[in-house]
Amino acid sequence: MGYRRVRVLVLLAAGVLAACAGCTSSGSSSSGGGSNSANSSAAQGLEAGYEQIVAAALPSIVRIDTATGLGSGVILDTNGDIVTNAHVIGTATTSTVTLSTDRTALDAKTIASFPQGDLAVIRLDSPPKGLKAAVFADSARLRIGQIVMAMGNPLGLSSSVTQGIVSATGRTVTEPGGGNAAPTTLTDMVQTSAAINPGNSGGALVDLSGHIVGIPTLTAVDQELGGAAPGIGFAISSNTARNIAQQIVKNGRVTDSGLAALDVSVRTVVDQSGKPVGVGVVSAKPDGAAAKAGITAGDLITAVDGTPTPSASALSETLATLKPGQQVPVAVTHEDGSTATVNVTLGTLAVS
Template identity: 35%
Template structure:
């Protein structure tokens, strides 16, 4: 007994000293599964082998996990410059009002200096890499550097701002990779490691515990980059810093339980807590991107109120003169027409408490439980109505009311190029001497329009040399178009540019 105590004591000290430094990873497979080859990444059976304190302490501590994880975690260099390659045809303010440029741009970075750096995790031996959307956003070029310093130029396969996940591909075989573990099985208090490249320090490993599960911190929707954000983060006290984004959160076996994404900080650096996208959700996103070219997301079809949020409940009671009590569950404020919820008979004032076997305490629970499903999937919704517990089977639909999955071939022009367009008023055209134009709306980060420097409220004058005055004009010009697209547009300072991209398939 005395010898065992001596062995455990150093690990207990490590736990106290470095308790602010870890993330974890989980193998997303069923307990009765052996090795499952999906064609682009594999997972091995390990759901039942999560290490508690005694297991980690009596084993090889975190050395085994670090040796497994470090070779599979890469540095991602994002080369982007919104104004790169832009040459102003004219300054519209100078042309009309003889005013000088009102926003002198700072000198561009040289092409060989990245504008941002983050981390990524190799998830298959043939070069698929998972990272964060915000790590790759706006990139003109993405360079991947392995822990052995070997470098590759990566192809961006797809992104999902709603979960902050991206999928990249490098052309190589036999790469080290991590197994997905089942993030539903992680426990608060479980040891984890965070592996990434913080502050330019390559292949850094930190350790800690899982502090909480199902955290919604408002970072995705709050930044306006996600239209339907899914936030149900794994929270850890492992030390993560800028550069860790997109790196691995693993368990002591070296299995992937999360993708490190954010920190809670007042100064932009580590102050105690970090957040990771659960591996089950991350895996579903990259499976969709790989198979369909875009994320397939099911929607329940309700507007709702989080009863666990005291402030939201108080505001709702004040606005609608109600007397709702705070607690667990989701209060239905409206049922969307032609939705799965309407078809299943859900009503306003129902309180959702469970999706299948998952208890729903707050909005983060609901978005994860439903948002990780695809259109056409069926779920059992348990809810309270007038004090009675009821269960309805709901077939989820997409936002267009369809129960079938969509591929890239089914996308509209606006979806393919990543922007919507609103008409300009005749008065505006007259005031600014324009004969045509539409205003850009809902410009998607990482989309083709964003890549050439266009953001919301820019004015597109011409597409492929032809004037446009409505979204229908843009759709008609590009519906069956293949090859290069030229966009003539006006930025927020009145300068006119012509930029181009290749029309996505």
């Protein structure tokens, strides 16, 4: 799909060169008319293709409004289930939904939120007839360079569409916390150059078949400029989003987070200069992964699987790259100052 667009551009360029090669000093050409016609047809075909993709996918994208803000969502089924980002819903139990095909506001209730993966599902109270469920693609088959489009409601501009490419796959990204919310580490993210702005969150990243390949979630921040870095956006992969959403629709909650855990509550420990030096274990779940390996309250975790963990956020980022059931070495410093490395079989992060 990405190759097709490159090929069209090459043909357009070749047509221009051919026309110029046949030009006289007065600018006339015996073959120019045919080349211009071919170029025009190619352009019209390209435009028509994009129009068809938007027409096919956009009816499955909705606007979501809560008391504290707005975002986007993707229709999962004709029962009125909609997947979006957890940060779009926040703590709201109710919201209003506006379809791209109808400006009537519809009431919805939150079924469940999964902040650890920044996903949530809401359900329309009275689903109208004709709801169009989105088609989810296999994000494992995404290719770097593949053309994609982001659809949603950026800055409240309903049913907006932007275009870019898949810049990378399998990214691990940490979302900054807000208020009482802790930072969240998200894995298997799709990086894209398609513009993603506030309000796009929870919407759709679609391929040239009009199928969902990701849920736009956040953009990179330029630390020097203090704002969004243009052309660097991230979407939760469609495989992850579909898995979590299906669990919520079926069970009313997430039953298998798929995220690794040490089964401990922790806090960041700093030295006298204020520098983070490790993660202090506040408590360890009885019979949990850490407790079974001999890690107890008061221990200081300094590394997991060979990666230093000077802070709680660093520990979260490291665990996000690992899998439940995986056995990894964990470096600890005990309260008496002695050190040890123990092997821990990771548990599964519990979801409340």
